[in-house]
Amino acid sequence: MSETLQTVDVATSDADLLAGTTAAVREAGAALRELFGDIVRYETREELMSALAVNDDTALEVLRPALTRLRPQARWVEDELDGGALPPGEWWVVDPAEGNVNHLHGLPEWAVTATLVRENSPVLTVVHLPLTGETYTARTGAGAHLDGRPLRVAPTTDLGLGIVATSQARPDEDESVVRAVGSSITAMLLDALVVRIAVPATLHLTNLAAGRIDAFWQFAGARADLLPGALLVTEAGGRVSDAHGRPWTPQSESFLATAPGIHAETVATLSR
Incomplete structure (x- = not known):
């Protein structure tokens, strides 16, 4: 059984939740990578939206059940383009194909992301770049990492x-x-x-x-x-x-x- 298909108890620590989220996002990225390559041509806005939806649905088929198993009580933000405050509680904020239009055009700048938001504050996030294999993770109070290596912003002062x-x-x-x-x-x-x-x-x-x-x-x-x-x-x-x-x-x-x-x-x- 793949890591993303394992049921995780609702009392799981945020550290364990991050590990499970990472596995789910990587699995979704692998599915999306299989669709990448040829440029997807479209002539109307409707054709564009249909092509974008294919990518979104492919990743969501992995992400939605996996993340729901990880955190059954967390609700799901349905529209990735929504802004503003969320209602109280826990929410999964997911972009199944961040940079989706780049994917369609054969450009490499795209990713899969998942963030758990608790009382309107992000508590953990995963950003996976399927073409390079890089995975960026962060957890509140525990630092940011790239494939396990700690990250630090630049010391630039000018x-x-x-x-x-x-x-x-x-x-x-x-x-x-x-x-x-x-x-x-x-x-x-x-x-x-x-x-x-x-x-x-x-x-x-x-x-x-x-x-x-x-x-x-x-x-x-x-x-x-x-x-x-x-x-x-x-x-x-x-x-x-x-x-x-x-x-x-x-x-x-x-x-x-x-x-x-x-x-x-x-x-x-x-x-x-």
Whole structure:
């Protein structure tokens, strides 16, 4: 019997829950990897949505029963694009194919993620990159890890020497958000060393937690985009806030994660 099919008692510790979640996410990633390769062509929005759903359903066929066995009392967030606060209790926030559109286009930047949220705070998360085999994990108070190796954000103290990144939260964004994104990129191009722009957000945040880049920001966004990376970065010693430096919650209209040494400078740039 595979590890993800074993029933785990509801009183299982968060450490054991993380191990079980990791096994489930890796198994889902293997299923999704089998579908990767040829570019999936589409001519209408309906065809695009249908192709995206195939990937989501493939991963969810593994994730939903496995995570339900791990934590039967935890409810399930049905829409990965939802934002805002969750009702009280425990919730699984899952992105079965983070960077799904990249997968369809034969691009390698995609992942499978699962995060357990308790009373609106993420307590554990797993981000698995099936093409490289990398698995990023974090648990509140226990640090962030890449395949068991502890992660630490960069010691950068000068934004002018920093690599920063941003992402498009979703297609068809409001014009006000699009203009805010454009203005922020211009500001960062003036103040940072290099600006990276790509989807999905989670992979930028894994790079930030690993010390490969120095800051990430995004306007708007969904819980599934940001909660995994927020926990990884925080547990790796980084700072998470909104773009104005205020505490970030899933209700916030912006998101910012940085190495601590450039947080104030990055806030100043984004607030211009």
